[in-house]
Amino acid sequence: MEDIMLQALQYVQEYKEELIYPAVCKALDALDIAKDMRPDLKIVIKPNLIMAKSPDFPVTTHPLVIKAVARWLNEHGVKDITLAESSGGLYNAEYMKNIYRVCGMRDLEPEVKLNMDFSARTVNCKDGFANHSFHIITPVLDADYVINICKLKTHSMTGYSGGIKNLFGVIPGLEKPQIHYRWPDIENFSRMLLELAQTVSPQLTIIDAIDAMEGNGPTGGTSHPLHLLLAARDFYTQDYFAAGLMGLDPMKIEMIRQAVETGLAIPDTITVVGDAIPEGLTPFQVPDTKRLDFSSFLPGFLRKPFAKAANLLFKSYPQLNKDLCVGCGKCAESCPSHVITIKDKKAVFKRKGCISCFCCQEMCPMKAISVKKAL
Ligand code: SF4
Ligand code: SF4
The missing domain is CATH 3.40.50.11440 (LarA, N-terminal domain)
Structure with missing residues (x-):
């Protein structure tokens, strides 16, 4: 081989x-x-x-x-x-x-x-x-x-x-x-x-x-x-x-x-x-973005049209836990759409313009950002 x-x-x-x-x-x-x-x-x-x-x-x-x-x-x-x-x-x-x-x-x-x-x-x-x-x-x-x-x-x-x-x-x-x-x-x-x-x-x-x-x-x-x-x-x-x-x-x-x-x-x-593949491996938990992705339960041929039609209803957005946010601004720095500002030492998110890339969640050192569905 x-x-x-x-x-x-x-x-x-x-x-x-x-x-x-x-x-x-x-x-x-x-x-x-x-x-x-x-x-x-x-x-x-x-x-x-x-x-x-x-x-x-x-x-x-x-x-x-x-x-x-x-x-x-x-x-x-x-x-x-x-x-x-x-x-x-x-x-x-x-x-x-x-x-x-x-x-x-x-x-x-x-x-x-x-x-x-x-x-x-x-x-x-x-x-x-x-x-x-x-x-x-x-x-x-x-x-x-x-x-x-x-x-x-x-x-x-x-x-x-x-x-x-x-x-x-x-x-x-x-x-x-x-x-x-x-x-x-x-x-x-x-x-x-x-x-x-x-x-x-x-x-x-x-x-x-x-x-x-x-x-x-x-x-x-x-x-x-x-x-x-x-x-x-x-x-x-x-x-x-x-x-x-x-x-x-x-x-x-x-x-x-x-x-x-x-x-x-x-x-x-x-x-x-x-080495051999270990037995009894347990499945990994998937991210909240995927757990909440209803379109993944649909058959493949329906997924695309569904995704387009339901995009607005089922789109994921970042949600802030204000108690955890320390206002460091790393989320705003990494947001490609510039829809995050820091006000009174807390992040403020605008939904309009958000492309749901979750760069903000990725860069948050405090785990202050979770995922929320529009609906
Ligand atoms: S990166 Fe996290 S802790 Fe820092 S401002 Fe944004 S949400 Fe708050
Ligand atoms: S998900 Fe992406 S576009 Fe939306 S606020 Fe976070 S970094 Fe910005």
């Missing part, structure tokens, strides 16, 4: 260096990653550092997983390793230094350089893409080899977040809300994610699912440990596989459905190497 098709799976009980490093070695050996390595290779690791949150919570990629990968790279002669990410908020030195510190990334130095180049360049997309170009952070464009190390989560807007979704973090800072504004519906946003993923095209993707997130991800959910590390060259099929492990129907996750229909993900090729 070609290693391009393999899905490596390793059981890891908890975040301990002595457990994670051997698991990473076995997974990368199974995929024969060593054959790609050269001492002059410039490698970028793209983690998920969506917000400044301690690694004790299942919000960001755990530093011990990155540390184990960096150690493996060092032992294969690679020294030029940079960690590069554009988080959910600003993309500048002050903001990212805080993210690195709080997320435990400082422990990776000096083996891993923490990116401090906050420039970006425009790259053209393939012919036929709806996006003609993307503006992408420079270190990712300058890398010879990209290793995508994401966190497994349910997600309020996309339903699921793994390898494909993690690559949205190559778009610099507050340009991300602009893309949400350009592609507000899930079909177009998912197509954009797939076009971006093909443009970045990481050579290796590792999913940190030792602890994962269920419910109102990507930041407001709760812990659901799977005790697994997943690694693959083919991250499209890997997302199909990982969503299944969470008890989700991958074909109901729009980006995965489109990946299958366009031939990027090939579920028939899934061949698991390493």
Whole structure:
């Protein structure tokens, strides 16, 4: 079996260096990653550092997983390793230094350089893409080899977040809300994610699912440990596989459905190497946005016309819990439609113009935003 098709799976009980490093070695050996390595290779690791949150919570990629990968790279002669990410908020030195510190990334130095180049360049997309170009952070464009190390989560807007979704973090800072504004519906946003993923095209993707997130991800959910590390060259099929492990129907996750229909993900090729899939996995809780999505109970052929007709009645909106809001303004900063203001140290939401992207919920550090249906 070609290693391009393999899905490596390793059981890891908890975040301990002595457990994670051997698991990473076995997974990368199974995929024969060593054959790609050269001492002059410039490698970028793209983690998920969506917000400044301690690694004790299942919000960001755990530093011990990155540390184990960096150690493996060092032992294969690679020294030029940079960690590069554009988080959910600003993309500048002050903001990212805080993210690195709080997320435990400082422990990776000096083996891993923490990116401090906050420039970006425009790259053209393939012919036929709806996006003609993307503006992408420079270190990712300058890398010879990209290793995508994401966190497994349910997600309020996309339903699921793994390898494909993690690559949205190559778009610099507050340009991300602009893309949400350009592609507000899930079909177009998912197509954009797939076009971006093909443009970045990481050579290796590792999913940190030792602890994962269920419910109102990507930041407001709760812990659901799977005790697994997943690694693959083919991250499209890997997302199909990982969503299944969470008890989700991958074909109901729009980006995965489109990946299958366009031939990027090939579920028939899934061949698991390493540890066996654990028995008795419990299904992940879905986000409130999906739990309240009545259209998902309809047969496929009715969904589109229904969605159009009932959009106004059944549309989801953010709802504020005033007692939890501290008026920090992170929701307003990330709102692509500029419908949030801060008044008397509390967020105020206008419904008119809201595109239900839930960037505000994603960026709220206080979990003060929940989902409400218009009806
Ligand atoms: S809702 Fe959350 S992000 Fe917005 S101001 Fe309040 S605490 Fe900050
Ligand atoms: S209010 Fe929240 S859900 Fe509505 S457009 Fe702004 S960020 Fe998106």
